[in-house]
Every structure is written in structure tokens, then in C-alpha cells.
Amino acid sequence: MVDYSKWQNMELSDDSDVECLPGIDKRSYMEFLRRTKQAERERRKGEIEALKNKHSENVVVAQQVSNLITSLKADTASKSSDQDPFETAVGIVMQWSLQGVKSSESPPPPPGDLTQKTPEPTSSEKILGFLNDLENELNEQHPGDCYRRDAILDGLAACITDIESQQAEIAEKISILRAKDADKITSECCRTGFNSSHIKKAGTVGPESDDESSASSSEDDDELPATPAAIAFGELTPSDLAGSQALIACHPEILRDSEVNALLAKAFKAATKNKKDPKPELKGPAAFFRRMVAPGGELIRQFHQHVALRLHRLLNLVETNPKRRRRKGDQTQLFDAEPGRHARIGVPAVGSAERTIFDKFPSQMREALETGSRNRVNQVLGRMKFAEAKEMVALMGEAKCISVREETLDGTGGEGEELRQLPASA
Incomplete structure (x- = not known):
């Protein structure tokens, strides 16, 4: 069942359903509406791209903060607690920045954002700024506290929690913007199904020239060649339905009209060589049907009559044209x-x-x-x-x-x- 509900969202207008104030040109007003809608779509595109960049950046920052927590815990276990934990954290982040950690560069601005002149801070710069704010906050609340390292770890864990909440908000905003874009059908919804066709060129029937000396029996044999599968099919007796079905299943190409014509041409050539009764393999049609084995035998009788009629016409054609093969052309x-x-x-x-x-x-x-x-x-x-x-x-x-x-x-x-x-x- 085809769902046509999406066509209800298509915006169509023939100028009759647009109302504007007197004294305002309707065409100019409609052009203004069109530009406004186009600008809104472009704005939503820019917001979606900016949110995607923000989402990717938050993933990198959260991963680096998690690695920083692991490094601080390992440094606490291996060294003495005399060193300032903030200096240790800043040193780790600076080392990552010098080593060229992934996504340490500033993210590209979203498309269409021409107002952004200063580049966005990198992930390393954001972590360093967060550490600086956390240090100032701890110095004001707990100056000289011996549990500064644990407080730093708790602050970094809270930072990861804030990033996760931001990711959820970003995903919700993106879904809302995409729903607005999908609410109306525009030209951007069109997709190319196919743009090319492959059709076999029809072959030309008949000789290419009227040169009578070019006609020979060997060339006639090459015009309609019978494939080995077709020859094997012709060697089967008409009553061997099981063998015919098995051969057709293995070689379905023998059902083509070209194979039938090749067998008929072979039967005609055999008849012109004074073989008045061609072999049964030259009489069969293209396919056997399962209904032919049904009780009663009506279809198989009709099949034999059809084969006999075609053979009768073939022999009559040979008898009415006894000198055709001896003539050239x-x-x-x-x-x-x-x-x-x-x-x-x-x-x-x-x-x-x-x-x-x-x-x-x-x-x-x-x-x-x-x-x-x-x-x-x-x-x-x-x-x-x-x-x-x-x-x-x-x-x-x-x-x-x-x-x-x-x-x-x-x-x-x-x-x-x-x-x-x-x-x-x-």
C-alpha cells in the first residue's frame, strides 16, 4: 500500500491563496516570502552544522578529560604528593598539545557564519581554561587544603557530567531542526533515480550487400548458430519431460527465440539435404511446461499437434523450393x-x-x-x-x-x- 500523506506537506501556490495589504505588489510580496523561507532554511542548516561540530568537539574534550583523570591517578600513585596537582595537570595537557593530539586544532566555522572573526579555542585550550577556573575557585574556598588533588579529580568528573548533559541538549536541538526541515517538501528532497538506460541495439535482418557470390551454405550455417545446450535439448525425445525440465533449469538461455530459430534453421537445412524425416531433436519447441504431465494428456496431445504442424510446414517449404539452396543469393x-x-x-x-x-x-x-x-x-x-x-x-x-x-x-x-x-x- 502506497502512503501519499507526504504530499499533503507540499507547499503549492497559484497566487490566489496569498493575501496581502492593498497597495502592496503581490508578486513582490510572494518573492519576499520565498526569500524569507529560503533564508530560514539556510539558517537552520547553519545551526545544524554548528551543533554537529559542537557535538564532535565535546566528544573529543570528554575523552581528553577522561584521559587526564586517568593520568592524574597514575601520577599520584607513582610520585610524592609534594608537587602541586594543578601543575601536574597543566603539564600533561601541554604535553598533549605539543605532541599533536587529535582535534587539538580549532574546529571549522559552520557554513554561512560570516560573523565569526576569531577562531574557536581548541580542546586543549578549553581544558586549560577549565583547570584555571577550577584552581581559582579552590583557592578562594579552601586555600592550602591538602585534599586539592581529590577536589581536582571531582571537578574533572563534574566536567564530564556537564559535557554529557550538553550532548543530550545538542541531540534534541538537532532533532527539532531536522523535523522542521522535513515538515515541508522542497527541491532538496529530490533524488536522481537513474539517468541512463541500457538497451540492446536491434540487429539488422538480411544481407549487407547484393553480391550473389557471397551466399554459401557455410555462411548460412554461421547466421543462426545453435549452442551446445540447444543441441543437447534437441536430442531429447518429446516424451522425456523430466530430462527437458532438468536441462532447462541448468541452461535457461535455451528458452530464447534465437535458440528456437537456430533449431528450426538446422531442421530446414537437414530437410533440404533429402532428409524427409528429420530427427526428433529438430522438432521440439522452446520449453516444456509442468502442466503437460497432468492427467488426461490433453496438453501433451496439443503439443504433438503443434510440433507436427510446424514440421509439416517445414517440409512443404522444402518441397515448394527444391532449387533454393542451389541458387546463389x-x-x-x-x-x-x-x-x-x-x-x-x-x-x-x-x-x-x-x-x-x-x-x-x-x-x-x-x-x-x-x-x-x-x-x-x-x-x-x-x-x-x-x-x-x-x-x-x-x-x-x-x-x-x-x-x-x-x-x-x-x-x-x-x-x-x-x-x-x-x-x-x-
């Missing part, structure tokens, strides 16, 4: 793309725009189209060059001389009986 022919979808040949009506295109056809092509015979049209196309025939087919489509007609077969009549007998005859 490519040829454009009209044929049915799928079973049950037939190409219908016709001529456009007289006086129509398509008729104007039809009248520009060669006389032989016009006569072939007027007969309505696809074989006559294929004969005329076969005598043309590939590029000329390809252009002629495109013009025939523009003139609406070719149309696809769906055919419904009656499964209870003679056509259905012939359809059921195709697997047995194949």
Missing part, C-alpha cells in the same frame, strides 16, 4: 508466419490512394496480384533482386495488397481429423 518470398494465419492477396479499390501505389507496380506484379495467387506473386518476387523484392513487399503492404486472415479449424470435421493424423504421419 537471398530471395524474398511470402509465406504463412503461423498456423491458422494466412496471407490474403488482393488489389485495392479503384480511385483510392492505395490504387495509385498499385498502378506504379510492374505489369507482371499487377497481373499476379489480380489473380490472388500467392504462388504467382512469389514467382514474380523470385525473379527480382533481394533489395528490389524487399522494397516491393513494403510497397505491397502500403497499398494494402497483403492482409492476414485468421482461420478457424473445425476439430469435429475433416480438418480436425487431418490435424489429429499429422503426428502419426510425421
Whole structure:
């Protein structure tokens, strides 16, 4: 479920919902409001950055104060108590400063803060200032007290407690400022999802030149190569559903149309070499479905009929073009793309725009189209060059001389009986 509540916080204005006093230009007033809101957002950004820097600085100061307490306790155990503990603490802090302790430099000013001219004190300077104030306070309250070292340790512990309370206040202020920024949707909320696309370039179908001497059977074999996985899939029998499923699981790429076309091309080449009954591996489609093993066998029967129809069309194509492989070059022919979808040949009506295109056809092509015979049209196309025939087919489509007609077969009549007998005859 998509939550659209955030769009309720978007500030939209078409100038009609803005009210201003008479005599004040509305556009100038709206520009003033826009600049004011932008200045408030920039101010909140600066406050958030300053609080973040303060938070990081307090973390460093608290760590150094904790280390100072540990060093003072270790110095008390190892040395005599005659030395002033303040001098010992100041010496430790100065040694850290000379050694370049992390974050001993002043923090950078927050962005947009142009009023800050003097740099912020470093963490070492802050600790030294705290020790100086603590020493003055103890000298006023307990001058010459022998428990000054314990008082210093207590003061440093109280300093850590104050820093922790400051950290909690800083975190609360940052959360409040961020909540104000998140209350309204601005252009800063936009993020780039993606800015590029990767699309495979479509390959060009057909020969690159009309050089008839470039056509050969070896080059045709390279146009649609069958992968070893596809060949292994073709070697399986149609009834071996378990083996087909295992092979598809290991090699899902054989489900591509290119693999199916490669197997069909291999079957066509085998049929043109006087192999009237290609092997079963050249008949299978791209995939087997689990529903094919359901009780009743209806889907597997339909599958066999589909395979038989495709094989029947393949053999018919070979028989109608016995000399195609012996001729050099490519040829454009009209044929049915799928079973049950037939190409219908016709001529456009007289006086129509398509008729104007039809009248520009060669006389032989016009006569072939007027007969309505696809074989006559294929004969005329076969005598043309590939590029000329390809252009002629495109013009025939523009003139609406070719149309696809769906055919419904009656499964209870003679056509259905012939359809059921195709697997047995194949």
C-alpha cells in the first residue's frame, strides 16, 4: 500500500491563496516570502552544522578529560604528593598539545557564519581554561587544603557530567531542526533515480550487400548458430519431460527465440539435404511446461499437434523450393508466419490512394496480384533482386495488397481429423 500523506506537506501556490495589504505588489510580496523561507532554511542548516561540530568537539574534550583523570591517578600513585596537582595537570595537557593530539586544532566555522572573526579555542585550550577556573575557585574556598588533588579529580568528573548533559541538549536541538526541515517538501528532497538506460541495439535482418557470390551454405550455417545446450535439448525425445525440465533449469538461455530459430534453421537445412524425416531433436519447441504431465494428456496431445504442424510446414517449404539452396543469393518470398494465419492477396479499390501505389507496380506484379495467387506473386518476387523484392513487399503492404486472415479449424470435421493424423504421419 502506497502512503501519499507526504504530499499533503507540499507547499503549492497559484497566487490566489496569498493575501496581502492593498497597495502592496503581490508578486513582490510572494518573492519576499520565498526569500524569507529560503533564508530560514539556510539558517537552520547553519545551526545544524554548528551543533554537529559542537557535538564532535565535546566528544573529543570528554575523552581528553577522561584521559587526564586517568593520568592524574597514575601520577599520584607513582610520585610524592609534594608537587602541586594543578601543575601536574597543566603539564600533561601541554604535553598533549605539543605532541599533536587529535582535534587539538580549532574546529571549522559552520557554513554561512560570516560573523565569526576569531577562531574557536581548541580542546586543549578549553581544558586549560577549565583547570584555571577550577584552581581559582579552590583557592578562594579552601586555600592550602591538602585534599586539592581529590577536589581536582571531582571537578574533572563534574566536567564530564556537564559535557554529557550538553550532548543530550545538542541531540534534541538537532532533532527539532531536522523535523522542521522535513515538515515541508522542497527541491532538496529530490533524488536522481537513474539517468541512463541500457538497451540492446536491434540487429539488422538480411544481407549487407547484393553480391550473389557471397551466399554459401557455410555462411548460412554461421547466421543462426545453435549452442551446445540447444543441441543437447534437441536430442531429447518429446516424451522425456523430466530430462527437458532438468536441462532447462541448468541452461535457461535455451528458452530464447534465437535458440528456437537456430533449431528450426538446422531442421530446414537437414530437410533440404533429402532428409524427409528429420530427427526428433529438430522438432521440439522452446520449453516444456509442468502442466503437460497432468492427467488426461490433453496438453501433451496439443503439443504433438503443434510440433507436427510446424514440421509439416517445414517440409512443404522444402518441397515448394527444391532449387533454393542451389541458387546463389537471398530471395524474398511470402509465406504463412503461423498456423491458422494466412496471407490474403488482393488489389485495392479503384480511385483510392492505395490504387495509385498499385498502378506504379510492374505489369507482371499487377497481373499476379489480380489473380490472388500467392504462388504467382512469389514467382514474380523470385525473379527480382533481394533489395528490389524487399522494397516491393513494403510497397505491397502500403497499398494494402497483403492482409492476414485468421482461420478457424473445425476439430469435429475433416480438418480436425487431418490435424489429429499429422503426428502419426510425421
